[in-house]
Amino acid sequence: MAQEREITTTITATTTVKLPAAAPKSYAELNPRLKPTEFFGPVGGFVLTFVTPIVAYGLFYGCNEVTGCSVPPTRNFLQWIGDWPSSAGALWEWKAAGVYLAWYMWTVLCWNILPGEWIEGTLLRDGTRKKYKMNGNGLWTLILTLGITAGVIAQPGGIAALAWLNDHFVPLVSASIAMCTFQAMFVYVYSFFSGELLAYQGNSGNFFYDFWMGRPLNPTFPGFPTFDIKTFNEVRPGIIGWVMLNIGFACAQYERLGRVTNSMWLVVLFQGWYSIDCLLVESSILQQMDITTDGFGFMLSFGDLTWVPFSYTVQARYLVFAPNDLSLVACGLIVALEVLGQYIFRVANNEKSEFRSGRNPKNLKFMETKRGTKLLTSGWWGLSRHPNYFGDWIMAWAWCLPTGFSTPIPYFYVIYFAILLAHRQMRDDEACKEKYGKDWETYCKKVPYKIIPYVY
Incomplete structure (x- = not known):
């Protein structure tokens, strides 16, 4: 022994x-x-x-x-x-x-x-x-x-x-x-x-x-x-x-x-x-x-x-x-879409990273769990459980739109990425449910949307 x-x-x-x-x-x-x-x-x-x-x-x-x-x-x-x-x-x-x-x-x-x-x-x-x-x-x-x-x-x-x-x-x-x-x-x-x-x-x-x-x-x-x-x-x-x-x-x-x-x-x-x-x-x-x-x-x-x-x-x-x-207007709109996706993706990830490191400069709200950990319930993480996925998907559209609309095949990435992100969200939610138990159910009531705020 x-x-x-x-x-x-x-x-x-x-x-x-x-x-x-x-x-x-x-x-x-x-x-x-x-x-x-x-x-x-x-x-x-x-x-x-x-x-x-x-x-x-x-x-x-x-x-x-x-x-x-x-x-x-x-x-x-x-x-x-x-x-x-x-x-x-x-x-x-x-x-x-x-x-x-x-x-x-x-x-x-x-x-x-x-x-x-x-x-x-x-x-x-x-x-x-x-x-x-x-x-x-x-x-x-x-x-x-x-x-x-x-x-x-x-x-x-x-x-x-x-x-x-x-x-x-x-x-x-x-x-x-x-x-x-x-x-x-x-x-x-x-x-x-x-x-x-x-x-x-x-x-x-x-x-x-x-x-x-x-x-x-x-x-x-x-x-x-x-x-x-x-x-x-x-x-x-x-x-x-x-x-x-x-x-x-x-x-x-x-x-x-x-x-x-x-x-x-x-x-x-x-x-x-x-x-x-x-x-x-x-x-x-x-x-x-x-x-x-x-x-x-x-x-x-x-x-x-x-x-x-x-x-x-x-x-x-x-x-x-x-x-x-592309016309200058089309270029401008696509660039704006890319910037929006980048902004959501980066700000959401920064909020999570800062919070995990023990800092909370935005004074974001959170809930305590029985495990002793904390879950964000405000900021981008109060709008959905995976706001970084939402920003990522917006960027995917900006990558595909420059190809035009002659064929949907270059848009394969947008479709595939939506399926991938939804699958990852389900796997992550299942893991969190097992990890946090009843606390996860409470959290989901506070943050009901999974990826896209007010939609999904």
């Missing part, structure tokens, strides 16, 4: 009492088996693992300069693939795979050599806290990458070099899928030998479900205990890669038109700023469900490495072959 340690707890200014520390929990107690309930269980995990890559490919084959962007589609998926010239979009190219691997390793190298602050994460259920190299490191990676990119563009043939990303989009997608599949499989297998902390929802015992949800909570590679794979992927290769792909699309449009349209500039700048803003407050992700709760499996590896950079760029990619010149 483990030797008991003693903890001294202060009762008053003059009286102390010594309490025995709780015995350390065993591996089985720390990692209980739970029923697979998320995403419709094992069947949902199996289906999503295969369907999500098909959707990533489908966004390209369903909307490109060869096949058009017809809705409903005029041909099936195999015909789409057959119609696309293999010289410009083969499913797999070793050169594209090499480029993608070099890109991923570049971001790892930058993580290792560039400065950054080590930030403590939330308290884990085994009583430990992990440290993550974050604040400043991701931003320096982006700045260095953009500096090198600017130097390449300034050279003869530099624009064509960046436009290569547009011409080899599909094999780059394939390379990213290969990478995320490898990582998801590696961490799944390694978690049976590493003795690491597992995610609650990824430890069901069913392979398809656990592979999708992610079995390990904070996986690392053997011999590199400070390199957290999940947190690194969340904000580095995909987020910065998104910026690089958009730049490649702008270069491809310049090659064809001899200029970059104002619609392309809006998309590149809006989405570029979103990425910069993410890296400026990089440590804020340590409070998000992806980091605190979800394991690292195919769901997150695919989302970080394939879905974000290759599906979020659909607007810029569309504008390469369907350029759209």
Whole structure:
């Protein structure tokens, strides 16, 4: 039996009492088996693992300069693939795979050599806290990458070099899928030998479900205990890669038109700023469900490495072959929408961040819970339970509107993002209901709207 340690707890200014520390929990107690309930269980995990890559490919084959962007589609998926010239979009190219691997390793190298602050994460259920190299490191990676990119563009043939990303989009997608599949499989297998902390929802015992949800909570590679794979992927290769792909699309449009349209500039700048803003407050992700709760499996590896950079760029990619010149009035209205979304998103997140740090400069109202924690009930957090989601969704419209109205496919992001945010809200509310009990019911009466004030 483990030797008991003693903890001294202060009762008053003059009286102390010594309490025995709780015995350390065993591996089985720390990692209980739970029923697979998320995403419709094992069947949902199996289906999503295969369907999500098909959707990533489908966004390209369903909307490109060869096949058009017809809705409903005029041909099936195999015909789409057959119609696309293999010289410009083969499913797999070793050169594209090499480029993608070099890109991923570049971001790892930058993580290792560039400065950054080590930030403590939330308290884990085994009583430990992990440290993550974050604040400043991701931003320096982006700045260095953009500096090198600017130097390449300034050279003869530099624009064509960046436009290569547009011409080899599909094999780059394939390379990213290969990478995320490898990582998801590696961490799944390694978690049976590493003795690491597992995610609650990824430890069901069913392979398809656990592979999708992610079995390990904070996986690392053997011999590199400070390199957290999940947190690194969340904000580095995909987020910065998104910026690089958009730049490649702008270069491809310049090659064809001899200029970059104002619609392309809006998309590149809006989405570029979103990425910069993410890296400026990089440590804020340590409070998000992806980091605190979800394991690292195919769901997150695919989302970080394939879905974000290759599906979020659909607007810029569309504008390469369907350029759209906007009027000054249209530009002004779209910019105003972007600013509104940014304002709500940032102010709401600042209110939450300040309150969690123990400050309340706006004197916002809150309610106490039996757990001893406090829940905001005024400010933006009094208007809805997830006002930051509302601001995020408004920005999504500003990203899509520059593409015009010839086809709804570039608006896929708005529709998908609404579903994603609603699903996250439901998962978060369910977790809070379990965490706060009756207090959560009281809170929901005080703040009845879930995302959009006075609507939903």
